[in-house]
Amino acid sequence: MNDxxxxxxxxxxxxxxxxxxxxxxxxxxxxxxxxDDSPEIPDADYDAFKIRNxxxxxxxxxxxxxxxxxxxxxxxxxxxxxxxxxxxxxLSLSNAFDxxxxxxxxxxxxxxxxxxxxxxxxxxAEPKIDGLSLSLRYENGQLVQAATxxxxxxxxxxxxxxxxxxxxxxxxxxxxxxxxxxxxxYMSHADFEALNARQDEAGQKTFANPRNAAAxxxxxxxxxxxxxxxxxxxAYAWGESSAPLxxxxxxxxxxxxxxGFSTNPLTIRADSPAQMxxxxxxxxxxxxxxxxxxxxxxxxxxxxxxxxxLGFRSTTPRWAIAHKFPAELAWTHxxxxxxxxxxxxxxxxxxxxxxxxxxxxxxxxATLHNEDYIAGRDASGNEIRGxxxxxxxxxxxxxxxxxxxxxxADVDLSRRPDGTEPYIFPETCPICGSDAVREEGDAVxxxxxxxxxxxxxxxxxxHFVSRxxxxxxxxxxxxxxxxxxxxxxxxxxxxxxxTLQARDSQNLTKLANRDGWGETSAGNLFDAIxxxxxxxxxxxxxxxxxxxxxxxxxxxxxxxxSTWEAMATALDTARPAALAHRAADAAAEAERALAxxxxxxxxxxxxRKKAEAGCDVPDAATTAWADLIGSDxxxxxxxxxxxxxxxxxxxxxxxxxxxxxxxxVAPEARDLGSPVAGKTVVFTGTLEKMTRAEAKARAESLGAxxxxxxxxxxxxxxxxxxxxxxxxKAADLxxxxxxxxxxxxxxxxx
DNA sequence: GTGCCTCGAGTTCC
DNA sequence: CTCGAGGCAC
Numbered sequence: 001m002n003d004x005x006x007x008x009x010x011x012x013x014x015x016x017x018x019x020x021x022x023x024x025x026x027x028x029x030x031x032x033x034x035x036d037d038s039p040e041i042p043d044a045d046y047d048a049f050k051i052r053n054x055x056x057x058x059x060x061x062x063x064x065x066x067x068x069x070x071x072x073x074x075x076x077x078x079x080x081x082x083x084x085x086x087x088x089x090x091l092s093l094s095n096a097f098d099x100x101x102x103x104x105x106x107x108x109x110x111x112x113x114x115x116x117x118x119x120x121x122x123x124x125a126e127p128k129i130d131g132l133s134l135s136l137r138y139e140n141g142q143l144v145q146a147a148t149x150x151x152x153x154x155x156x157x158x159x160x161x162x163x164x165x166x167x168x169x170x171x172x173x174x175x176x177x178x179x180x181x182x183x184x185x186y187m188s189h190a191d192f193e194a195l196n197a198r199q200d201e202a203g204q205k206t207f208a209n210p211r212n213a214a215a216x217x218x219x220x221x222x223x224x225x226x227x228x229x230x231x232x233x234x235a236y237a238w239g240e241s242s243a244p245l246x247x248x249x250x251x252x253x254x255x256x257x258x259x260g261f262s263t264n265p266l267t268i269r270a271d272s273p274a275q276m277x278x279x280x281x282x283x284x285x286x287x288x289x290x291x292x293x294x295x296x297x298x299x300x301x302x303x304x305x306x307x308x309x310l311g312f313r314s315t316t317p318r319w320a321i322a323h324k325f326p327a328e329l330a331w332t333h334x335x336x337x338x339x340x341x342x343x344x345x346x347x348x349x350x351x352x353x354x355x356x357x358x359x360x361x362x363x364x365x366a367t368l369h370n371e372d373y374i375a376g377r378d379a380s381g382n383e384i385r386g387x388x389x390x391x392x393x394x395x396x397x398x399x400x401x402x403x404x405x406x407x408x409a410d411v412d413l414s415r416r417p418d419g420t421e422p423y424i425f426p427e428t429c430p431i432c433g434s435d436a437v438r439e440e441g442d443a444v445x446x447x448x449x450x451x452x453x454x455x456x457x458x459x460x461x462x463h464f465v466s467r468x469x470x471x472x473x474x475x476x477x478x479x480x481x482x483x484x485x486x487x488x489x490x491x492x493x494x495x496x497x498x499t500l501q502a503r504d505s506q507n508l509t510k511l512a513n514r515d516g517w518g519e520t521s522a523g524n525l526f527d528a529i530x531x532x533x534x535x536x537x538x539x540x541x542x543x544x545x546x547x548x549x550x551x552x553x554x555x556x557x558x559x560x561x562s563t564w565e566a567m568a569t570a571l572d573t574a575r576p577a578a579l580a581h582r583a584a585d586a587a588a589e590a591e592r593a594l595a596x597x598x599x600x601x602x603x604x605x606x607x608r609k610k611a612e613a614g615c616d617v618p619d620a621a622t623t624a625w626a627d628l629i630g631s632d633x634x635x636x637x638x639x640x641x642x643x644x645x646x647x648x649x650x651x652x653x654x655x656x657x658x659x660x661x662x663x664x665v666a667p668e669a670r671d672l673g674s675p676v677a678g679k680t681v682v683f684t685g686t687l688e689k690m691t692r693a694e695a696k697a698r699a700e701s702l703g704a705x706x707x708x709x710x711x712x713x714x715x716x717x718x719x720x721x722x723x724x725x726x727x728x729k730a731a732d733l734x735x736x737x738x739x740x741x742x743x744x745x746x747x748x749x750x
Numbered sequence: 751g752t753g754c755c756t757c758g759a760g761t762t763c764c
Numbered sequence: 765c766t767c768g769a770g771g772c773a774c
Contacts, residue, residue: 092765095765095766108754108755212764313755313756340760340761342760342761343760344759344760346759346760348760348761350761350762361762361763361764362763363762363763364762364763365761365762365763366761366762367760367762367766369766369767370767400762400763400765404761404762404763404765405760405761405762405763405765405766406761406762407761407762407766441769442768442769443767443768443769444759444760444768547758548757548758548759548769550757550758550759551757551758552756552757552758553757553758632771633757633770633771633772634771635770635771635772636770636771637769637770637771638770638771
């Protein structure tokens with residue numbers, strides 16, 4: 001198609017036909033690319049087609065199609081599947097890599113449950129299927145919806161495709177009215193080989209491994225294609241259920257089997273770490289003879305009542321763990337070491353490798369962690385612990401951690417070619433040339449250029465538009481890079497995003513008329529930006545990208561302060577106390593370094609001076625500082641980092657410019673239905689029916705805030721036997737106090 | 751002071 | 765997904 005008539009010689013009819021072909025081709029390629037399936041056409045061809053499309057449109061503007069690919073560029077991909085929000089989140093599992101991790105897991109389960117579980121703690125053990133997870137929703141026995149895992153909260157609706165899989169029943173007899181069955185879609189080795197042979201014969205692309213084949217097949221927009229692919233399904237879990245399936249995990253799996261699902265035959269019960277590990281070894285030995293891929297063994301607490309008590313950490317259940325098989329390794333040649341600069345200025349070394357296949361995927365880059373990992377010796381010639389002395393030209397061993405992230409694991413010194421030099425880690429930023437320094441005890445070297453450094457500025461902007469922050473549709477990493485470098489319509493700081501439209505209207509060449517943009521895509525972008533002027537306060541705080549302040553800390557801060565102004569005022573007030581805190585730390589540090597330092601007098605006196613400066617810290621500052629670091633999840637490190645950011649005139653001015661465009665929304669209490677929502681609760685004394693961690697997690701899930709100490713802000717004290725000073729203080733302050741049973745009754749868990 | 755448990759930050763491939 | 769480090773409980 002590309003070697004067709006030169007655009008200049010084209011008739012209108014030829015142009016029209018070719019635009020139609022290009023639109024179909026490019027839009028299909030877009031879909032394939034964005035759906036994580038491998039791209040249908042190479043990037044170079046894609047770009048060439050896109051350029052040709054633009055050329056033809058430029059010469060025949062009247063022929064531009066409604067679905068023109070030039071309008072799609074920069075915009076979000078057309079949605080292939082509808083989104084589905086899971087009624088019960090689909091979580092991932094935490095991983096274990098050796099036997100010790102397993103006994104640790106069992107110990108931690110025991111510990112969390114507290115007394116009374118020394119005996120009779122039973123686990124299930126089953127192979128972990130390497131496929132893609134699927135949630136099947138049945139209502140009154142009818143399959144009504146199938147959804148992929150997605151990010152765990154929201155997946156994609158693939159019901160039509162799921163209906164083509166023989167292992168998935170369309171109807172269930174005597175099942176709960178509402179039942180979500182979860183399991184893994186996979187492809188057997190035999191079917192995979194046959195499919196690839198067919199694909200090859202038909203001149204179609206083959207799949208790298210059974211999992212990609214299964215994932216690719218499941219994501220076909222045309223269910224008839226999925227039907228032709230030999231997919232299978234193992235059920236191993238459930239989401240929402242209107243009636244319990246059983247009392248135990250094992251019983252529930254059995255019930256799923258009775259309902260007509262296929263369940264994995266290698267599932268057993270085990271009542272000790274030794275038995276669990278024995279089953280792991282057995283499955284590992286059988287691995288090569290199985291007709292499907294597995295990547296480990298999953299253990300779950302069998303008793304569903306205990307599972308409920310154990311509950312969840314932020315992303316994983318406490319009652320299950322995946323014992324992974326050792327990762328596949330590959331040796332390859334290290335061609336170069338490049339340095340990347342992250343949003344906090346961190347310099348990260350990346351290995352450029354001769355491409356090699358690891359676990360079914362071609363890897364050409366891998367992380368080298370940090371300076372010490374590469375280095376053999378430090379400046380004074382001492383060996384560095386954990387350092388491998390990795391040099392450009394070496395043979396290195398690569399693996400994919402958790403079967404995803406490529407890493408350099410080792411170096412073969414016996415195969416080192418002559419004339420290699422130890423790698424010298426740069427002490428200046430490769431992007432902006434500023435000094436790159438390592439703070440004491442820190443593993444990473446950081447560029448000190450701040451926002452002067454283009455790499456840091458761009459990465460910060462990418463963070464600002466990222467999903468957990470402003471999440472602006474049509475303004476992803478690529479567009480940020482383009483806008484940052486743009487002379488006519490630059491975006492150099494977050495506030496610039498919100499002035500884009502106004503500035504564009506002043507420009508001679510409008511965004512809509514540029515290559516790769518059109519009226520629709522430019523309009524969509526401006527709309528998407530406009531939409532985010534009303535935004536959760538937590539997202540604003542997180543989006544600023546202040547070091548040590550991540551998504552969770554941002555939520556804590558938003559809940560603590562409710563408004564931007566309150567937070568800014570508190571930080572301003574607390575500033576003298578923050579400085580005093582740092583000075584006190586420095587003084588302590590100087591004293592510790594006393595013996596080692598020749599300059600100790602100077603250092604100590606300087607530190608003393610600073611500490612003295614802290615003496616006239618206003619009371620208000622002390623109070624504001626104490627309030628900040630006393631609030632849940634915020635410690636001195638985060639508080640100092642925040643304080644520094646707000647006290648830095650340039651950073652603060654940029655924040656003010658940004659906030660002028662925003663209307664931050666205060667966070668809501670989490671569960672307004674619960675009587676403890678929004679309350680600050682303190683637990684003290686011995687809890688008999690739950691452990692401390694359990695009590696805290698439970699209270700927080702109901703929207704309460706759990707604090708460690710009683711203060712005027714405490715709403716409720718839960719006191720078990722042996723409560724001491726806290727109970728007394730609560731009584732003095734007139735704070736409501738309950739015993740454990742009273743608490744359980746209050747939250748409705750008797 | 752020590753030892754969990756989480757969170758934050760950085761990273762690759764598609 | 766992993767590693768390092770911050771926060772907090774013991």
